[in-house]
Amino acid sequence: MYLFGEHAVVYGEPAVPCAIERRATVTVGERADDRQRVSAADLTLDGFTVEYGADDATPDVDVPTPLVEAAMGYVDAAMATARDAADRPDAGLDVTIESEIPLGAGLGSSAAVVVAAIDAATRELGVDLASEDVAERAYAVEKEVQSGEASRADTFCSAMGGAVRVEGSDCRTLATPDLPFVVGYDGTSHDTGELVAGVRALREEYDFAYDTVESIGDLVRRGEDALREGDTAELGRLMDVNHGLLAALGVSARSLDEMVWAAREGGATGAKLTGAGGGGCIVALADGDGAKTALSLTPACDESFRAKLATEGVRAE
Ligand code: MEV
Structure with missing residues (x-):
């Protein structure tokens, strides 16, 4: 799942995805x-x-x-x-x-x-x-x-x-604290290719969309600093802004917005859609059970779960 930077990463901006314990x-x-x-x-x-x-x-x-x-x-x-x-x-x-x-x-x-x-x-x-x-x-x-x-x-x-x-082609692993993530899933799926193509069309037609992609890149750089410093308040703020910028690129959905707001109202430090959007999942940074409970009471949310960071990548079993 993406902590920051989906979509903009397609245009060479940095992104910070995290692996979670779902295999x-x-x-x-x-x-x-x-x-x-x-x-x-x-x-x-x-x-x-x-x-x-x-x-x-x-x-x-x-x-x-x-x-x-x-x-x-x-x-x-x-x-x-x-x-x-x-x-x-x-x-x-x-x-x-x-x-x-x-x-x-x-x-x-x-x-x-x-x-x-x-x-x-x-x-x-x-x-x-x-x-x-x-x-x-x-x-x-x-x-x-x-x-x-x-x-x-x-x-x-x-x-x-x-x-x-x-x-771009520069890929590296990051040392991170074990952050308390909660995922909300609306039970739907999307076509990544279509959503990426939609953002491309918007970015070609509107200067604001071009600038939004660049702004996401700036936000990711700030997010990296916050991650390094373990500043969860700043991470949460930046997740909220990242969600807003993705919505401006047209990839949010009513269910995603509802889940993001439910998580925030349940006490999450920040929440955003994750991945290509159009439906699917949100990720919230949230200590305690408030955000997960709020999500489970949200009609748009089909499933919510705590997501532990997976330190191990691909492995033979
Ligand atoms: C999809 O999971 C993430 C996107 O940024 C596409 C990609 O990076 O390949 C939307």
Whole structure:
């Protein structure tokens, strides 16, 4: 999830995403033939299983919702890069995905799945990639699937764990205090590519949107100072402003605004939408149970949970 800087990071501004203890688990087994079978029970609402040949241009999807097709796009591209890394273009693979994070909810689930899928598939094919290499390949996958619009933030963060700072191709891990986050989820999903394209169009048409993207970059730099100093009051203030700037870019939603306000009224130091927006999740910085309780009483909120920072990134289990 993003503490600061989503969307603006696509235009080279810095961002600070943090990994939380919700994981995507991908199991990969090599097959005797050259086909691929992908099974994902909880990544989308209905879950799906798809089997297809290596040469099929578009896999036949039983439940062809846009979300399932998006999920297949990510998994297919992840398997292709894993085969490429292992120099095994014809390797058939059985892929099973279990995810504690629904796709398209703003918690970086696509990045978590792509990172875990590349790691598991390359290991199965006998290649041991460094986490940084997994991150770089996962970034290329997201970029391809999201029509050229992606930053390294989600994928680097998923691969490395903890809090990270990403500015263009400069990615590094950050030392951070263990901050008390609460996440509110409205139960809906979005298409990251469409939301990113919407911001691009706005930024090209309006100077204010161009300036808003730059302002988010300035805010992220201030946020890094606050993080270093452990100044939670300032972090909260900046999260609130970041939410306002994202709303100005058109990526908030009524449910997200309602959850942000509920968390603040429940005592959160600050709250903002996280990820691409349009629906999905908010993150609040909140000691005690007030914000979580307030969220659970908010009709727009489907689920709320405390989110612990995950210090470990991708791992083999
Ligand atoms: C989506 O999780 C975050 C965005 O900044 C897109 C990206 O960085 O790839 C909206």
